[in-house]
Amino acid sequence: MDVDIGNALGTTPGVTTGVLDRLDDRVADAHETITDGMANDAFGYAALNLPETADPDAIRSAVDRYDDPEAVLTVGIGGSALGAATLANALDSEVDAYFLDNVDPDQARRLLAELPLSETVVNVVSNSGTTAETLANFLVVREAMDRADVDWTDRTFVTTGGEGNLRRLAEKHDLPALDVPAGVPGRFSVLSTVGLAVAALQGHDVEAILRGGADGRENLSGSLYDSPAYAYGAVSYALARRGATTNAMMPYAESLETFAEWFAQLWAESLGKDGVGQTPVRALGATDQHSQLQLYRAGPREKLVTLLRPRERADVSIPETDLEGLSYLGGSSLGELLDAEFEATEASLAAAERPNVRIEIDRVDERSLGELLYGMEAACVLYGELDGVETFTQPAVEWGKKAARGLLGGGEFEEAEAVSDKRELVVSGGR
Numbered sequence: 001m002d003v004d005i006g007n008a009l010g011t012t013p014g015v016t017t018g019v020l021d022r023l024d025d026r027v028a029d030a031h032e033t034i035t036d037g038m039a040n041d042a043f044g045y046a047a048l049n050l051p052e053t054a055d056p057d058a059i060r061s062a063v064d065r066y067d068d069p070e071a072v073l074t075v076g077i078g079g080s081a082l083g084a085a086t087l088a089n090a091l092d093s094e095v096d097a098y099f100l101d102n103v104d105p106d107q108a109r110r111l112l113a114e115l116p117l118s119e120t121v122v123n124v125v126s127n128s129g130t131t132a133e134t135l136a137n138f139l140v141v142r143e144a145m146d147r148a149d150v151d152w153t154d155r156t157f158v159t160t161g162g163e164g165n166l167r168r169l170a171e172k173h174d175l176p177a178l179d180v181p182a183g184v185p186g187r188f189s190v191l192s193t194v195g196l197a198v199a200a201l202q203g204h205d206v207e208a209i210l211r212g213g214a215d216g217r218e219n220l221s222g223s224l225y226d227s228p229a230y231a232y233g234a235v236s237y238a239l240a241r242r243g244a245t246t247n248a249m250m251p252y253a254e255s256l257e258t259f260a261e262w263f264a265q266l267w268a269e270s271l272g273k274d275g276v277g278q279t280p281v282r283a284l285g286a287t288d289q290h291s292q293l294q295l296y297r298a299g300p301r302e303k304l305v306t307l308l309r310p311r312e313r314a315d316v317s318i319p320e321t322d323l324e325g326l327s328y329l330g331g332s333s334l335g336e337l338l339d340a341e342f343e344a345t346e347a348s349l350a351a352a353e354r355p356n357v358r359i360e361i362d363r364v365d366e367r368s369l370g371e372l373l374y375g376m377e378a379a380c381v382l383y384g385e386l387d388g389v390e391t392f393t394q395p396a397v398e399w400g401k402k403a404a405r406g407l408l409g410g411g412e413f414e415e416a417e418a419v420s421d422k423r424e425l426v427v428s429g430g431r
């Protein structure tokens, strides 16, 4: 993974080499804190040890019992789905991967109608083991399997931390259970059982993913000038402090679209604390050049645009044509066009003095993905250190969880009562 921060210099908002040099002293201190946390397997920092601590054999032995599944259905939300989905949507496999990561009745009905339930492995994932959406979806899936006369206990395994409801359910029905490693928050768990069980079921090279993570770890050092991940984290932080409070993550590969979703949770839930943070926006190149770029180039100067691409891709050539005005396309390829769009967009932002950073990986494969995911996690941890926030928790989400539970009679919560205090100013359409 290479990170080019050149287009963050001299832009508005922007940084200077002087700013980066001064910031680099703080990066050295932050790196010490991070490596201490890793050395002690401390909460959160333990995630950065996963390239060494994850156990591919244990993961495989948990999933090898399922002979030639046609599909794997992951029931989980947030960090319990996005990492696995990033790998599944980036890499090709004979085994189809589906994700039930919302409680939308239409989506659940359509998915369960489509799935070959008797040939599907169900992977229920919840770090806490208590998340309502995940447990509700699992009850719905279980019932659908019962109705289809499919023995769900035969086709279901769980991945969970702690001693929550999911653990008890697994023990009650003797389901295979993978542990979420201690000290690894959901959004930092892709290189653990949480992200790798589906990858193993789909036949991906789990060791290569972890080797990519190890490459990322090897690149961590006490200077942003030696560590691509820290360069990205430090520049994102410095730009946010100077007004770039939005970060548009724009991969130039459809196969990396879900990566942008994964990044959004990582960045938002880790760094959105105490009134600070940088709002991640999911974009896609070249598609969003035709929807968002106008704003990125000419709207409020409060954005960093992160342009991500693989250097190598399997290509499709554009046939020669004598159609007027199109001959310049003939004979080139979609990949060449996409790269031209990438470089042109990058230059167009620079010409408008809009900060942007280029991230390049070799290709979309297991090792490069492992390095990219690890790199973004390390960048996020560094940013959190520099901003002095508690990177590994997400206390602000608990209010809504209590309110929703209370509304469904799941307990007495003042938050639920507060829901009815809503201020109303309803404007209705004519019916």
Ligand SMILES: O=P(O)(O)OC[C@H]1O[C@](O)(CO)[C@@H](O)[C@@H]1O
Pocket: 077, 078, 079, 080, 125, 126, 127, 128, 129, 130, 131, 134, 186, 187, 269, 394, 397
């Ligand atoms: O894995 P769990 O405990 O079910 O949580 C799912 C997601 O919900 C959150 O706790 C936020 O509500 C995320 O941090 C987490 O990734």
